[in-house]
Amino acid sequence: MKGMKIPNPISLHLLTISFKIHKNHFSTAAAAASTNTNLTTLFNKYFDKTDVYSWNSLIAELARGGDSCESLRAFSWMRKLDIKPNRSTFPCAIKSCSALFDLNSGEQTHQQALVFGFESDLFVSSALIDMYSKCGKLSNARVLFDEIPQRNIVTWTSLITGYVKNDDAHEALMVFKEFLFEKSKGNGEEVGTSVDSVAMVSVLSACARVSNKAVSEGVHGVAIKVGLDKVMGVENTLLDAYAKCGEVSLSRKVFDEMAEKDVVSWNSMIAVYAQNGLSTDAFEVFHGMLKNGGGKYNEVTLSTLLQACAHEGALRVGMCLHDQVTIRVLLSY
């Protein structure tokens, strides 16, 4: 049993289900014996409660699946059993705190990470920067960031996103500028090899908020230079950034030049027209979406189209959409 790893994703999935079902019965490691379902058997068979890797898998899987509460429960359970966490344990646990906007747990987990000596771990730092900024403690995030001697693109992006989420897109762009400046001085890798699509998306979302055409074009230029301008997520955000600058035609240009479009691409383009009172264009894009987008629209699509209807006074179309929403509600019931 000792050292036994979780064998494959299916079993891991079953383990997390098992954990969810039986979490209330396990107050101690040995309490499982009273329950006797297949899942419990599986859980006990494969889950070595003395093994930190097993705990990490469970905490990570729960965090990935959006069960942040359970993820934190697993973390605290593990701590109660006095299992020593390792460097992989903390990022997931901290991520769960951010997802819950749970500053108290976040601070406690931060303290524990310090106790176990992970204060200079980049994965831990990134997760902490994200956690503090999501919990509204941007100054804490900034202090952490400033203390990191060797930053990577993830730590930079965490801080940039932190400023955007705290309504300071301008400062977010200043941080990106600082990043470019550091790279130009030859600190670490070059911009082209260190920046990635997630960073570009984050910076472009800051551009969307400051609504400045020149800035957006500048960042677009950086994306082109580093070869990330044809990444779908980057194109989606770029499209939005241009629109928020009032550059609807530039926005459309990005949209038309996309090699592939996903639901977010279509929704973004529809939203651009809806927000600018161009309802006819919004409906036209929606038709294109039904024809070329695989018909996979979602609640954001419907919400955006309703906005266009309100603009147009298109009552009949609005009522059809209302029916669609009703049908969806019934189907998901």
Place this chain on the structure above:
DNA sequence: CTAGGGTTAG
């Protein structure tokens, strides 16, 4: 077994 991102509207 580990960290950061994009569409609505309120």
